[in-house]
Amino acid sequence: MVEHYPFELQPLPYLYDALEPNIDMETMYFHHAKHLRTYIDKLNETLAPYPQYHAWTLERLLLHLNELPGEIREDVRKNAGGVYNHKLYFESLTPVPRELDGALRDAIFLNFGNYNSFQKTFSEMALSLFGSGNLWLVSDNRGKLAILPLSNQDTPLAIELYPLLNLDLWEHAYYLKHQNRRADYIANWFPLVNWEEIGRRYQEALIANALQNMP
Numbered sequence: 001m002v003e004h005y006p007f008e009l010q011p012l013p014y015l016y017d018a019l020e021p022n023i024d025m026e027t028m029y030f031h032h033a034k035h036l037r038t039y040i041d042k043l044n045e046t047l048a049p050y051p052q053y054h055a056w057t058l059e060r061l062l063l064h065l066n067e068l069p070g071e072i073r074e075d076v077r078k079n080a081g082g083v084y085n086h087k088l089y090f091e092s093l094t095p096v097p098r099e100l101d102g103a104l105r106d107a108i109f110l111n112f113g114n115y116n117s118f119q120k121t122f123s124e125m126a127l128s129l130f131g132s133g134n135l136w137l138v139s140d141n142r143g144k145l146a147i148l149p150l151s152n153q154d155t156p157l158a159i160e161l162y163p164l165l166n167l168d169l170w171e172h173a174y175y176l177k178h179q180n181r182r183a184d185y186i187a188n189w190f191p192l193v194n195w196e197e198i199g200r201r202y203q204e205a206l207i208a209n210a211l212q213n214m215p
C-alpha cells in the first residue's frame with residue numbers, strides 16, 4: 001500500500017505488550033498511539049492547504065524537501081521525518097527472534113568483523129548520541145554499511161543513504177521504564193531486532209542500487 005496524504009496511524013505489526021519485558025506496554029502505547037499520532041496529525045495539518053503535494057509519499061516528501069515552498073519545508077522535514085522514522089522503528093522490531101543471515105550478515109561481518117563487534121560499536125555510539133535523535137545502520141549506493149547518528153527526526157534518505165535499521169533515542173522511547181538509563185534500553189532493544197526484515201531492506205537497497213548503476 002502506498003501511503004500519502006492524509007496519512008493515517010497504522011496498527012503495529014504486534015500487540016502493545018508483545019515486546020514485554022524488554023519494552024513495556026505503556027511505553028509502546030504512548031510511543032505509537034500518542035507520539036507517532038502527533039507527527040501524523042501535524043504533517044496532515046501542514047499539507048492540508050497544499051493539494052499539489054497530496055499524492056506525494058513520505059519518501060518523496062523527504063527526498064525532495066528542497067522543492068517544497070519555504071514556509072512548510074521545515075515542518076514537513078520534522079513531521080514527515082517523525083512519521084517515517086517511527087514507522088521504520090516499529091517495523092524493525094519483533095517479539096519472535098529472527099536470525100541475521102544472507103547478504104546482510106556477510107556485509108556486517110565484512111564491515112565490522114563480526115556481529116558482537118557490530119553490536120558493541122552500535123551500542124557505544126547510541127550511548128554517546130547527544131540529545132534526541134536516531135542511530136542508524138545505513139547502506140551506501142555500493143552496499144557498504146555504516147552506523148550514522150542523526151539528530152531530531154532527520155533521515156538518511158535526505159543524504160542519499162539507504163536506511164536499514166534505526167534505534168529511537170528520544171527519551172519518550174525509554175523514559176517510563178528506564179528513566180535516564182539509556183544503556184539498559186539499548187541492551188533490551190537489541191534482542192528485539194527483526195533481522196529478517198532488516199535483511200529484506202538490505203536486499204531492496206542492493207537491487208535499487210544495481211538498477212541505478214546499470215550502464
Ligand SMILES: [Fe+2]
Nearest residue numbers: 035168170173
Ligand atoms: Fe520516538
